[in-house]
Every structure is written in C-alpha cells, then in structure tokens.
Amino acid sequence: NRELSIALNQQAQRxxxxxxxxRQAASQTLQGRQALTTLRxxxxxxxxxxxxxxxxxxQVSRLPxxxxxxxxxxxxxxxxxxxxxxxxxxxxxxxxxxGTQDDGSPLTPAQRRILDAQLATQHNLLNxxxxxxxxQILELTxxxxxxxxxxxxxxxxxEAAHRYLFWVADVxxxxxxxxxxxxxxxxxxxxxxxxxQLTHALGMMLTSQETLIPLFGALLLVGFSLSSRRHYHAxxxxxxxxxxxxxxxxxxxxxxxxxxxxxxxxPLPVLWAALGYGLRHAWPYPVAVAIxxxxxxxxxVLWVFMVCAHFARxxxxxxxxxxxxxxxxxxxxxxxxxxIGMIVPLIMALISFDDYSEREFAGTLGxxxxxxxxxCLALVTSSLKxxxxxxxxxxxxxxxxxxxxxxxxxxxxxxxxxxxxxxxGHLATAQALLARLETSVAIWFFLLIIxxxxxxxxxxxxxxxxxxxxxxxxxxxxxxxxxxxxDLSQSQLNDAAAEVDEKVLDLDTISAQSLQLVRSILxxxxxxxxxxxxxELHSAFGFxxxxxxxxxxxxxxxxxSIQPITLGAVLIAILVFIITTQMVRNLPALLELALLQHLDxxxxxxxxxxxxTKYGLMLLGGIIGFSMIGIEWSKLQWLxxxxxxxxxxxxxxxxxxxxxxxxxxxxxxxxxxxxxTIRNLTGNITRINTRATTIxxxxxxxxxxxxxxxxxxxxVNWSLSDTVTRVVLSVPAPAGANIEQVTxxxxxxxxxxPLVLELPAPEAFLVxxxxxxxLFELRMHAAxxxxxxxxxxxxxxxxxxxxxxxxxxxxxx
Numbered sequence: 001n002r003e004l005s006i007a008l009n010q011q012a013q014r015x016x017x018x019x020x021x022x023r024q025a026a027s028q029t030l031q032g033r034q035a036l037t038t039l040r041x042x043x044x045x046x047x048x049x050x051x052x053x054x055x056x057x058x059q060v061s062r063l064p065x066x067x068x069x070x071x072x073x074x075x076x077x078x079x080x081x082x083x084x085x086x087x088x089x090x091x092x093x094x095x096x097x098x099g100t101q102d103d104g105s106p107l108t109p110a111q112r113r114i115l116d117a118q119l120a121t122q123h124n125l126l127n128x129x130x131x132x133x134x135x136q137i138l139e140l141t142x143x144x145x146x147x148x149x150x151x152x153x154x155x156x157x158x159e160a161a162h163r164y165l166f167w168v169a170d171v172x173x174x175x176x177x178x179x180x181x182x183x184x185x186x187x188x189x190x191x192x193x194x195x196x197q198l199t200h201a202l203g204m205m206l207t208s209q210e211t212l213i214p215l216f217g218a219l220l221l222v223g224f225s226l227s228s229r230r231h232y233h234a235x236x237x238x239x240x241x242x243x244x245x246x247x248x249x250x251x252x253x254x255x256x257x258x259x260x261x262x263x264x265x266x267p268l269p270v271l272w273a274a275l276g277y278g279l280r281h282a283w284p285y286p287v288a289v290a291i292x293x294x295x296x297x298x299x300x301v302l303w304v305f306m307v308c309a310h311f312a313r314x315x316x317x318x319x320x321x322x323x324x325x326x327x328x329x330x331x332x333x334x335x336x337x338x339x340i341g342m343i344v345p346l347i348m349a350l351i352s353f354d355d356y357s358e359r360e361f362a363g364t365l366g367x368x369x370x371x372x373x374x375x376c377l378a379l380v381t382s383s384l385k386x387x388x389x390x391x392x393x394x395x396x397x398x399x400x401x402x403x404x405x406x407x408x409x410x411x412x413x414x415x416x417x418x419x420x421x422x423x424x425g426h427l428a429t430a431q432a433l434l435a436r437l438e439t440s441v442a443i444w445f446f447l448l449i450i451x452x453x454x455x456x457x458x459x460x461x462x463x464x465x466x467x468x469x470x471x472x473x474x475x476x477x478x479x480x481x482x483x484x485x486x487d488l489s490q491s492q493l494n495d496a497a498a499e500v501d502e503k504v505l506d507l508d509t510i511s512a513q514s515l516q517l518v519r520s521i522l523x524x525x526x527x528x529x530x531x532x533x534x535x536e537l538h539s540a541f542g543f544x545x546x547x548x549x550x551x552x553x554x555x556x557x558x559x560x561s562i563q564p565i566t567l568g569a570v571l572i573a574i575l576v577f578i579i580t581t582q583m584v585r586n587l588p589a590l591l592e593l594a595l596l597q598h599l600d601x602x603x604x605x606x607x608x609x610x611x612x613t614k615y616g617l618m619l620l621g622g623i624i625g626f627s628m629i630g631i632e633w634s635k636l637q638w639l640x641x642x643x644x645x646x647x648x649x650x651x652x653x654x655x656x657x658x659x660x661x662x663x664x665x666x667x668x669x670x671x672x673x674x675x676x677t678i679r680n681l682t683g684n685i686t687r688i689n690t691r692a693t694t695i696x697x698x699x700x701x702x703x704x705x706x707x708x709x710x711x712x713x714x715x716v717n718w719s720l721s722d723t724v725t726r727v728v729l730s731v732p733a734p735a736g737a738n739i740e741q742v743t744x745x746x747x748x749x750x751x752x753x754p755l756v757l758e759l760p761a762p763e764a765f766l767v768x769x770x771x772x773x774x775l776f777e778l779r780m781h782a783a784x785x786x787x788x789x790x791x792x793x794x795x796x797x798x799x800x801x802x803x804x805x806x807x808x809x810x811x812x813x
Contacts, residue, residue: 001118004125011132018139025146028064032153035063036160043164053168057428058358060161063154072144076137083133090126093119166432169425171363178364185364194287198279201288205278218274222267232260236315243320246467251457254321258453261317265306273299290356294348302344304442309336311449322452332387335380343380346373350431362427370422370431374415377438381411391444411441440530447522454518523582552630565630573628580621584614611665611688653708657691660707664688670710670717675785678705678715718785724757727788729778731799732770734808739766741806742776749798750780755791757781 038059045052097119107115205211239257242248272295279292311317312333318324346369353359353366391407414437418430547567591610665688670676674685676695683697693710695703709715718725733742743764750762762780769775778799782791 029150170428173425174423197285197287201282201285211278218270225266240315261310269303290352293355294352298348374419377415573625576625657707660711675718723784731776733774745802746778753794755787
C-alpha cells in the first residue's frame with residue numbers, strides 16, 4: 001500500500017506537469033495566432049516604413065521556438081502497461097481476502113479486521129490509480145493535440161514571415177551618419193562590461209560540471225590528435241612514394257589520407273566548439289551567450305578550412321592522389337590565412353550581433369561585419385577562380401566550359417550584390433541568401449571531392465587489370481623463350497611491362513560510361529541537396545505569384561474559369577524544363593548502366609527502352625511545364641489535329657520517317673550493331689534517331705538513311721537472327737586438270753582456314769565451262785560479317801598454295 005501511495009503521489013505530480021504544459025502550449029499558440037494576425041494586417045504598410053518591418057521582425061523573434069518533439073506516444077504506452085499492472089493487482093484482491101496464518105489456521109477476528117482494512121485501502125488506491133491512468137492518457141492526448149496546433153501555428157508564422165518580411169528592409173539604409181553610429185555603438189558595447197562578462201563566463205565554464213566534462217573530453221581528443229601528428233607526417237612520406245606505382249599503389253592509401261587529414265584537423269575546431277558550448281551555458285551573462293552562439297555556428301566552417309588545408313599539402317590528397325597541379329593548389333590557398341583570420345571571426349561576430357539583445361547592434365556593427373565578410377568572400381572566390389578550380393565538369397571531365405565560367409562569375413558577383421543590398425537596408429535578406437548560396441557551393445565542392453575519390457578508385461582498378469594482363473603476357477614470352485621458340489632480348493621483355501611503370505596513365509583508360517554514371521548520380525544528389533536547402537525559403541518568393549503576366553482560360557468539369565499566369569508559374573515551368581532536360585540527358589544512361597546491362601536482353605532492346613524512356617520523359621515534362629503556363633492538352637488537341645492534317649501534306653515525309661522510327665524501335669527489323677545492305681549500301685547500324693538511321697560503311701563513312709526506307713523498301717539484314725553467312729568463291733581451274741584433284745584442293749583450302757565454319761561443311765562444285773576451262777564454286781560459311789573479307793583472302797592464298805603444290809597451271813592461251 002505504501003508503494004501504491006507513492007505511485008499515486010507521482011501520478012498527481014505528473015498530472016500537474018501535463019496541465020502546465022497544456023496551458024503553456026495553449027498560451028504560445030494564442031500568442032502565435034495573434035502575431036500572425038498582426039503580421040497579415042500590417043503587411044500592406046511594410047513598404048512605407050522600414051521601422052514597421054523592423055518592429056514586426058522583433059515581434060516574430062520574441063515568439064517561442066518550434067516545440068521540441070516529445071515522447072508522448074511512448075508515455076501513453078507506458079501508462080497502458082501500468083494500468084494493466086494495476087488491473088492485475090485488483091483482480092488478485094479476492095485471493096488475498098482468503099488469507100490464513102502461516103500454519104494454515106484461520107485468522108483471528110483482530111487479524112481479519114486489520115486485513116480487511118488494508119485490502120479496502122489497497123482497493124481504493126488501485127481505483128484511484130486506474131482512474132488517474134485513464135485521466136492521464138486523456139490529458140496526454142490533449143497535450144499532443146495542443147503541441148500539434150502550436151507546431152502548425154509556428155509553421156504558419158514562419159511561412160508568413162518569409163512571405164511578408166523577407167524582402168522588406170530590416171535596417172535603415174547607410175547614410176553619411178553611419179560611421180558616427182558605428183562608433184557610438186562600439187562605445188556602448190564596451191560600456192556593457194563585455195570583457196568582465198566574458199571573464200566571469202569563462203570562470204563559470206571552468207567550474208560548472210555541465211561544461212567541465214565536455215571541455216575535458218575535448219582536451220583529451222585534442223591531445224590524441226596532436227600526438228598523432230608525427231604518425232601523420234610519417235604516413236604522408238611513405239604514401240607519397242607509393243602512389244602511382246602499380247605494384248604498391250592501393251585505394252586504402254587514399255582513404256587513410258582522408259582519415260588522417262580529418263583527424264589532424266580536429267584540435268582547433270574541437271577547442272572552438274568546447275569554447276562555444278561553455279559560453280552558451282553561461283546564461284547569467286547575455287554577451288557571453290551571444291558570443292557562444294557565434295562561436296558554435298562557425299565550428300563547421302573552421303573545420304572545413306582546416307581539412308582543406310591538410311588536403312592541399314604537397315603530399316596531401318589534392319596533389320598526390322588527385323593529381324591536381326601543385327601550383328594551382330598553391331594559388332587556390334593564397335588567401336587561406338585570410339579565411340582563418342578574417343572570415344571565421346567575422347561570421348562569429350555577425351551571428352553574435354544578430355542574437356544579442358534583439359539585434360540591437362545588427363544595423364551598425366553587424367552590418368559592418370557583413371560588409372567586410374562580403375569583401376573577403378569576393379577576394380577568396382576570385383583567387384579560387386584564377387587558380388582554375390572547377391565547379392562543373394563536362395562529360396569529358398574538363399572544367400573549361402560555359403557552365404563552369406558562369407558559376408564562378410555568379411559566385412564572385414554574389415557577395416558584391418549582397419553587400420549592396422545590405423547597404424540599402426536589406427541586411428537579413430542578404431545574409432540568408434548569401435549563406436545558402438555559399439552552403440550550396442560547399443555541398444557542390446564536397447561532391448566534387450567524392451567524384452575524384454571514386455575516379456581514383458576506378459583508375460587504380462583499371463590499371464591493376466592492365467598490370468595483371470601485362471604480367472601474363474610477360475610470363476608467356478618467358479615461357480616461349482625457355483622453349484627456344486623465340487629469341488627475345490631482355491630489353492624487349494622490359495618494354496612489355498614499361499607501360500605499367502609510368503607515373504601517369506592516360507585517363508582515357510578509365511571507363512567513360514562508369515564515370516558518366518558517377519557524374520549523373522552525384523549531379524542528382526547535388527540538385528536534391530540544393531533544393532532541400534532552399535526549400536525553407538520557398539514562401540519568401542511568394543510575391544512572384546502576385547505578378548500576373550497574362551490570363552488563361554481553363555476548363556474544369558465543363559466549367560470555364562480564368563486562370564492568371566504569374567511570374568512564379570513561368571519560373572517554375574522553366575525549372576521543370578531544365579530538370580526535364582537533365583533527366584533526358586542523364587536518366588537513360590543511368591538506366592542502361594545500372595539496370596539494362598545486367599538483364600538478358602536481345603541486341604537493340606536496351607537501346608529501344610532507353611529511347612522510349614527519353615521520349616516519355618520529354619512528353620511528361622512538356623505536358624507539366626506547358627500546363628503551368630496555361631497551355632493544357634485539352635486546348636492543344638484540336639490544334640494538333642488541325643496541324644496534323646495540314647502538315648500531313650506538307651511534311652508527310654518527316655512524319656512518315658518519325659512513325660517509321662517508332663516502328664523500328666518496336667518491331668526491331670534493325671538494331672544497333674546490325675550489318676545491313678540497302679540501296680547498294682552496306683554497313684553497320686550505329687544510330688537510330690527519330691527521323692533517320694545512321695549507317696557506317698566499310699570506308700568509315702556515315703550514311704544517313706531515312707527510317708521510312710527500312711519499312712517500305714526491301715533490304716538485307718545480315719545479322720537479324722543469325723550472324724552466320726555463306727561465302728561463295730568462283731575459282732577457275734587449268735584446262736585438262738583432274739576434276740577430283742581440284743575439288744580436293746578447294747575443300748582442303750577451306751578446311752585449313754580457321755575462319756571457315758566446320759558446320760555447315762565447305763563444298764566445291766564444277767558449275768560451268770568457259771572456253772574449255774572448268775569453273776568451280778567453293779561454298780563455305782563465316783561466323784560473322786567481319787570475317788568475310790579475311791576469309792576470302794586466306795582461302796585464295798591457300799588455293800594458290802595447293803595449285804603450286806600439285807603443279808597446276810592455267811593454260812597460257
């Protein structure tokens with residue numbers, strides 16, 4: 001009963017806590033709804049007064065943060081388990097009422113009264129606990145609903161703030177009095193006893209158990225990292241001599257280089273993170289807390305800079321493993337000290353001013369830090385561009401292309417434009433856009449490093465295969481030399497393996513298809529990451545929906561309505577067309593490399609599937625994109641029908657070729673790689689397009705044949721169902737020659753040729769007499785079209801050899 005009483009008291013305390021959380025959630029939801037109403041009511045006056053925008057931003061910033069997810073479902077499940085336990089105890093009460101003494105004798109009347117009183121008390125406690133469990137489950141359900149309402153309200157406020165306040169000036173434009181305001185705020189910041197607060201915060205950090213344990217762990221990690229530097233340098237010395245040597249180079253060297261670089265780069269970021277953690281927990285000192293927020297936010301930036309610096313060492317990842325020019329890497333790191341000494345502190349100060357005292361110093365000192373940060377970023381970005389680092393690689397793996405140059409120009413102009421916007425008063429907008437742009441570039445550069453790591457792994461594997469083949473050829477040559485079948489010098493044996501000892505191997509040996517697959521996958525990952533990163537600001541661009549370009553009529557269930565086509569819809573349609581173009585360019589290749597080549601498909605089926613996939617993507621993207629700008633299929637179908645009739649006369653050949661191309665893909669009378677003869681032209685099918693098919697003849701000339709010719713005309717496909725073809729040679733014999741002897745010579749010549757198939761067996765016949773000279777036909781079969789001409793050459797040579805052997809000569813007359 002004592003345990004049940006304690007459980008009842010805990011249940012009551014829990015109920016009080018749940019009720020308090022419900023009241024808090026309801027109050028915060030009401031506060032958020034009121035702020036949302038105020039924001040929507042004042043939105044139309046935002047363009048008139050920057051002070052109103054700053055006031056509304058401050059009001060939104062004072063709202064509670066997004067509620068953290070609570071384990072309400074697990075708490076309700078635990079309550080249900082407790083309730084089952086209490087019900088089990090309740091069911092056992094009748095058994096306890098039948099209790100006896102230890103020797104089995106009945107209880108005395110006094111003992112019975114005591115037992116009944118205790119059982120009654122336990123019964124009451126269990127009833128109260130069961131009722132409390134039911135009530136607590138109900139209240140937890142209400143709390144869950146209140147939290148979901150609060151989360152919904154916070155999401156609406158965040159979306160409304162982005163929609164109405166994102167493009168509104170949050171500070172006053174810079175004027176002639178700006179330097180005076182900066183000096184005044186700097187003097188005020190000093191008078192806030194900043195250094196004293198930092199000193200007390202550091203003392204609190206060193207004496208509080210909450211911050212001392214993480215600080216001690218950070219010091220241990222820093223000590224381990226510093227002690228491993230000697231091993232790191234020794235590893236760089238050893239690995240740099242092994243990279244590039246085919247019998248010593250391994251992909252594990254690259255992975256270990258990455259691991260050591262990340263480990264050795266940890267000390268400063270870890271100490272920086274520990275400092276930020278300690279300052280953030282010094283809650284009595286608001287200046288220290290704001291600085292702690294800035295320090296913690298710059299930890300990833302500092303760590304990335306440190307890791308890149310170790311990657312760029314002369315024996316590091318970029319130069320030794322990736323093969324980047326050392327001078328190029330040095331030029332890229334020209335402003336590395338500036339990055340560590342200026343960019344990181346400026347970001348820290350900027351975030352600190354934004355978090356301190358409702359952005360009291362954001363318009364002066366914070367804006368000054370942002371302007372200096374933009375100047376540093378523009379300088380560093382310009383240095384990286386001059387160093388020749390690629391942001392985009394084309395299908396040949398080269399960085400000298402229009403897209404790469406455009407991206408670099410955008411990266412250089414972005415800080416300049418952001419600084420100009422900050423000068424005009426749009427400080428928060430410039431910060432948000434520039435931060436996401438730089439983060440997008442960081443993601444892109446990270447995926448570029450991943451691409452080069454995968455590329456190096458493929459390079460090592462391909463070179464190892466070449467090395468094994470060369471070793472096998474060398475062993476065969478040595479075996480031939482041992483059998484005295486061939487006199488080889490040692491220099492010839494060395495030449496056989498010389499190609500694998502080269503420091504640099506031509507990158508063309510790497511599979512271009514595999515690299516294309518890797519590039520396509522990484523490009524899709526980059527696009528998804530960037531879309532997720534920028535999706536938080538999608539409501540900030542809602543003003544584009546208010547710019548109407550034209551009106552379009554749409555029909556829904558027979559009712560016509562006018563649909564405004566906005567600038568936002570046009571931009572989304574352009575984005576859909578761009579994504580469709582990228583998918584049409586990359587997805588068929590991904591489908592071919594990742595799936596189709598692993599299936600047992602007939603020749604040409606994979607090409608047909610990828611081609612139809614490309615057409616389907618183009619059709620789907622076109623329908624979605626055009627529907628966004630008011631061009632629906634219901635409006636186009638009559639126009640298409642009319643154009644079909646009109647163009648059917650003027651462009652009937654083009655349409656016929658297009659339909660014939662689709663029939664070729666489905667019926668497959670020809671496939672990629674087939675050898676065909678049409679219109680006195682013979683060659684291999686190399687490409688099947690929508691209008692025409694490309695044939696490459698034996699002279700390596702490309703012949704364009706309309707698709708309609710393969711549907712309406714007669715042609716020969718030498719390899720449609722079987723690549724075996726018959727070769728017929730007309731061979732004259734000398735006058736008076738023995739017919740059986742000549743037949744034997746011809747058949748033996750065919751059998752001695754390795755390109756002639758044994759089945760069907762070669763045959764020779766006397767088919768004609770021309771001016772007394774017997775004329776024979778030798779009929780034999782070749783496995784494929786490529787063997788026909790070498791077969792004719794070899795058989796003719798063997799026939800002449802047989803004639804000479806039997807001294808058969810043609811009649812000189």
